[in-house]
Amino acid sequence: MQRRPLKSLHIVFVICLILYAIVQLLKFKEYQANSFIYNYLNDLLVIPIVAFICLNAVWFLKRDYSIRLSFMSLLSLVALYAIYFEVYLPSYHERYTADFWDVFCYTIGGLVFYLLQKFP
Template identity: 30%
Template sequence: MRIFKNPIFITCCLIFWINQAVEYWSFESSPFLYSYLDDLLAMPVILGLTLQIFQWIHPKKDNFRFTMTQVIVGFLYVSVAFEWILPAYSDTYTKDFWDIFCYFLGTIVFYLGINPKNKAISN
């Protein structure tokens, strides 16, 4: 199944875009949602888009999936970049353990719900 047709990926993207619109137009929002919803949805959206691009260019096409190692590297990359490196150089970013926890939960959502399962190869 293509990633763009995956209902979990579509739901994550729609919620992310709605949340961005709410923040942009300064509508009232829960402080918890304002602080953590984007972080929770980041990994399913980032990894989902990346996986779709890989499926377009990889010889396995729709059968290509990320390994657990690749998913963990993606999680670590985003966590280190946004919670360690960027806060050191910009006042816009702040270190927050809960952001990393949200990235972790989002990574699990991606791996279990969006990353396609290996199909048995028949001879």
């Protein structure tokens, strides 16, 4: 089996996980942070994290490291997150609120992932 490509994508994945952990720690410690950090940072991070895990699963199953997630695959991932977290859950749980900016953050995260996997 050949070496895994896309070192920059691996680095971004680790950075995203660290940032997510920091945000969760800040929430746990009830630290008063900027509203962007609590409201939108995780939305920016979630699509690259999930897409990276999906891409690694495809690499593992197919044993082909040249495979990349297509634009339509990432668009469907963004759409699924947007529909579930911004349409479905707000109508059933008061904890969730529908927000256009969350969808925007999912989209930006998907575009960043798409561009990072295109460049070695």
